[in-house]
Amino acid sequence: MESNKISGILAIILGLIFIIFPISGTITVSILFGISLILFGIVLILAGLTALNIIVGILSIIVGIIFLCNISALSFLFGLEFYMIGIILILAGIVTLFSDLQISKIASVSLIILGIISFALGGLSLSQPMFAPILIGVGLVIEGIILYIG
Known part of the structure; x- marks a missing residue:
């Protein structure tokens, strides 16, 4: 299979998960955002001890913690x-x-x-808050269909 078709199938499956289980989809995405932002902040701080890296790293860690603690x-x-x-x-x-x-x-x-x-x-x-994951799911399904067909 081509990579576009595989990506399309994965997008359709993920979109259906978001539509069928909007709360768990939101929780999963929020946790993944939080973890990735925290890791991004740590990498930025460790990459270089410039003022900009430290400020952006700390802000990234704070926003990551917000995503981990506040699902909405x-x-x-x-x-x-x-x-x-x-x-x-x-x-x-x-x-x-x-x-x-x-x-x-x-x-x-x-x-x-x-x-x-x-x-x-x-x-x-x-x-x-249930509205956002349903819209994301519909968008993913549409994008998956476009990727699969095209």
Whole structure:
């Protein structure tokens, strides 16, 4: 089998695990993030004793501990990401709506609508931690299908 097909199958399986068991998927990803960030911080500190390495290493260790101790940190970051994307889409839609660019007004309005939807998804993700792993699972399944077919 090609590596793309194997990657596609693994992505589909992982996506289905996230969809079927959202809490355990979130716990697993949060623990893996935490451990990898802690190890990254330790490696940065040991790699060179410069001020930047020490600061980034300590911050990485702190964020890793947060991911290990607080399972909902992943959903919080996911929600913040949706908020930022929503704000950017809304601003881009407003700017292109009132500019003299050749972009159609329908595209500008659709950017604003997508920004509002993204903003709403951010609120849902912050208030409902189960929402983030299900979205990650759906994304993994779609990506796995694309990898397997392509």
